Amino acid sequence: MDVLQAGIGEFSVTDPDDLRAFMRTEKRRAMVDKVMPEAEAVRRYVKDGDYVSFDFSSFTRGPASLVREIIRQRRRDLWFAAKFTLMETTLLAVGGCLRGVDVGFLGLGQLIGKWVQDGRIKVTEWTNGTLTLRHLAGAMGVPFLPTRNLLATDTLTYSGAKVVQDPFTGKPIALVPAVNPDVGLVHVHQCDIYGNARCFGPGVSPLETAMASKRTIISTEEIITTDEIRKEPSKTTIPYYMVDAVVYAPFGCLPGGTQGIYEMDIPHFLEFMGASRDEQKMAAYLDKYVYSVASHE
């Protein structure tokens, strides 16, 4: 297959056999209790320089309490998968945690845009759909997947995608590389102590994110028994063996909402939007909601 065009954006590739070797030795098959405080989960599984992904957004079923813990522990040089992202990039950037962002949707507030303009935050262009497709490729253990999106755009030029001639139809087609995040964060409605997790309502990509990521931290509204899980197995979204840590975090999405339990806190968002124009105001916001408290509890 001839490469017709190659994007110039920065990205990294995981060798599928290295990934398999990791899954073979590092992911536990035994049903062991993985419940731990958020501080321990982040200390164990999020390292400086990691590629971090999470499911859904800060408005809905996003792992907001885990993101705050990453900021509190002052992780550095993270690269973040911003698929359908709203507040998170701004919070992580102001917290000094971010080196770069795969865009999707860069996120809310004027500050994050300014920091990209100034070169303080690097970006690689993708789209919400193709970034999520990269997670599907990562979850399948294949090096890439084809898509008809991205073609003939500057988005493709500044992405890491390549255009090839499809060997079956002869038409040009875009290939997007798999992404295998070092750590994935997924907030769910219910989970047992082993990590069998349920999320309800529309989801961006909870299963793809958990399967593609080398380590997956679940935060959950409720911990239920494995008997409950076994009664209705069709409700299980993520099987336990993809999960490394379970954090009990009722209202863990706040100021966002969790479907069927609570709706987003709009006055809080207006406060965030007001603060997100200005570095000092955002620093004060982080003091108020992140640094001045020890944990989500």
Next chain:
Amino acid sequence: MSDVEFSESEFMICQCARLIQDGTLVFIGYGMPQIAAILAQRLHAPRMVQVYEFGAVGALPETPFVRFTMGGPRNCYRSLAWTSMNTIFAQAQLGMVDMGVLGATQIDRFGNLNSTMLGADYHRPGKRFPGSGGANEVLTQCWQTVIVIKHERRRFVEKVDFVTSPGYLDGTPGARERAGLPRDTGPWRVATSKALYGFDDQTKQMILLGVLRGLSVDDAIKEMEFTPLIAERVEELSPPTPEELRILREEIDPDRAIIGKTAAD
């Protein structure tokens, strides 16, 4: 002009809603398109099925509309299905989605859209915006796409600073298909605060189809960097009707957070 005062946003939303047909699957973008979709559902398109990138299908959103929400429960109320992003974009790629509705920062003569950055150098943007989100997928995959955009000279440009989502590219015949984009797709209508545009079948250039009652053709085209084609008969576009305004102001957005306020308020 109409006796009733209305905001620019209200007119854009009404125009957009009028383009949405009953019994179709429509991909809805963030913000103004959401309001237009609810308005269309309550007027002429009760069986139109809203599709959202995070996976909701067939939602009947609760009103008053919660500002900022999209994936939240009130916007996904009474859906037919709650799927995922990969599923919904796959269904669009299959050719199941009739129409997409999008906003944008800049648009050019051939309907190429920019929602990424302003400036000549990508690496040193004059201004950085959020980027594609799901816009690239929508404009790539939906059979017809409606773009809702404020009527400003700086938005209707000869050449967009960055092609985030593909229109008719350089306008040459078959340009989209040659690039591998799905056949017979592309931008269909551009609804602004003053006018309505389509795209010429042959040249793929933007063509002025209508202007708001009380405005002239010149009023529309003088606020564009390029001159569009002009239809043989330029339609007179009705301002928002009392019924449209009642639904917008009483049911959907009583705080006027998105539809905006008028001088009379």
